Amino acid sequence: MASHSIDTPTYESEHVGTSTGLPNLKLAMWVFLGSDCLLFGALISSYVLYRGASVKGPYPADVFDIPYTSVSSFVLLASSLTMVLALAVIQRGDVGRCRIWLLATALLGMTFIGGQVYEFTTFYHEGLALSTNLFGTTFYVLTGFHGTHVAIGIVMLLTLLSLTFMGKITQENSETVELVGLYWHFVDIVWIVIFTVVYLIPSASGPR
Amino acid sequence: MSDPTEAVVQGSAEMAAGTAPPTGRGHVTRHPSPKEYLRIALILAVITAFEVAIYYLDLPHNILIPALFFFSVIKFALVVLWFMHLKFDSRTYARFFVMGLAGAVTLFLVVLMIFGVFRG
Numbered sequence: 001m002a003s004h005s006i007d008t009p010t011y012e013s014e015h016v017g018t019s020t021g022l023p024n025l026k027l028a029m030w031v032f033l034g035s036d037c038l039l040f041g042a043l044i045s046s047y048v049l050y051r052g053a054s055v056k057g058p059y060p061a062d063v064f065d066i067p068y069t070s071v072s073s074f075v076l077l078a079s080s081l082t083m084v085l086a087l088a089v090i091q092r093g094d095v096g097r098c099r100i101w102l103l104a105t106a107l108l109g110m111t112f113i114g115g116q117v118y119e120f121t122t123f124y125h126e127g128l129a130l131s132t133n134l135f136g137t138t139f140y141v142l143t144g145f146h147g148t149h150v151a152i153g154i155v156m157l158l159t160l161l162s163l164t165f166m167g168k169i170t171q172e173n174s175e176t177v178e179l180v181g182l183y184w185h186f187v188d189i190v191w192i193v194i195f196t197v198v199y200l201i202p203s204a205s206g207p208r
Numbered sequence: 209m210s211d212p213t214e215a216v217v218q219g220s221a222e223m224a225a226g227t228a229p230p231t232g233r234g235h236v237t238r239h240p241s242p243k244e245y246l247r248i249a250l251i252l253a254v255i256t257a258f259e260v261a262i263y264y265l266d267l268p269h270n271i272l273i274p275a276l277f278f279f280s281v282i283k284f285a286l287v288v289l290w291f292m293h294l295k296f297d298s299r300t301y302a303r304f305f306v307m308g309l310a311g312a313v314t315l316f317l318v319v320l321m322i323f324g325v326f327r328g
Contacts, residue, residue, distance in 0.1 A: 022300060030304045031304045034304045034305045034309065034311075036308070037312040038311050038315065040312065041311065041316050042312075044316065045320065049319060067260075070260045073256055074253060077252050081245060081249035084291045085242055085245060088240075088242050185287055185291045185292045189283075189284050189287050192280050193284065195280075196259070196276050196277065196280040200260070200276050201272075201276055202272070
């Protein structure tokens with residue numbers, strides 16, 4: 001990766017009428033994402049705080065299926081790629097390809113959600129409910145909030161897809177795709193942290 | 209890496225020459241190509257695979273945990289800087305995002321320190 005990475009001119013709208021010289025919606029999205037960091041920071045802190053504090057099982061090592069969750073992680077990473085490709089093509093004015101990449105992103109997101117639902121169901125059948133122990137509570141709340149964010153993202157993607165068919169998404173207003181993309185990538189980076197902190201970092205099998 | 213100012217100047221020149229997209233409120237800027245995005249995605253996939261692989265090695269926790277954190281920070285940075293375009297966009301966006309991120313990290317550290325989690 002060198003200086004030739006920036007090699008393709010694309011179109012980007014800019015609202016010169018704002019006091020910052022930056023598009024208000026894009027700035028608002030970044031402010032929102034900054035605030036959402038605090039939400040997930042609190043939830044992850046709670047999970048780590050109560051890690052190993054459950055007095056009865058099931059414990060993480062009893063229920064986690066790392067290979068399965070790894071596949072989910074790859075799916076979400078792939079969806080980030082398809083999302084950024086959707087933005088890249090719409091900034092070049094290719095609405096058709098944008099639809100394909102948006103659909104791919106939505107499908108990958110739905111696959112991830114499906115995987116989460118299956119995982120939660122499996123955990124429940126193995127005896128881990130929301131109120132079973134501290135692990136159950138903090139795990140389900142954290143991953144549940146993340147899953148809800150993903151679901152909202154899917155709704156946004158499908159709405160965007162509909163707008164492309166109505167001719168409302170063009171090269172000139174590609175910022176709309178960019179805003180949804182920012183949200184989607186944020187959901188991905190939160191999962192990067194969750195996957196590491198919750199699944200990969202070993203926790204005690206029982207009480208500390 | 210080309211100076212963003214050059215890109216805007218070039219964009220203005222292209223607009224004057226009539227080769228830029230015909231709009232009154234836009235300008236041509238530069239972003240990574242799809243190939244570059246694909247390259248980043250492959251790097252992310254490789255790092256994820258590596259993380260999972262070292263999880264299965266019987267490494268001491270004082271090596272495994274920092275290693276996992278290191279790789280997740282790399283992945284986090286790659287997505288934020290390239291996929292979210294923070295590397296190529298106005299620094300104002302970065303300031304707002306980093307404020308929230310710094311708040312989250314501070315919250316994380318303070319809560320865990322208060323409850324003595326780091327004392328083991």
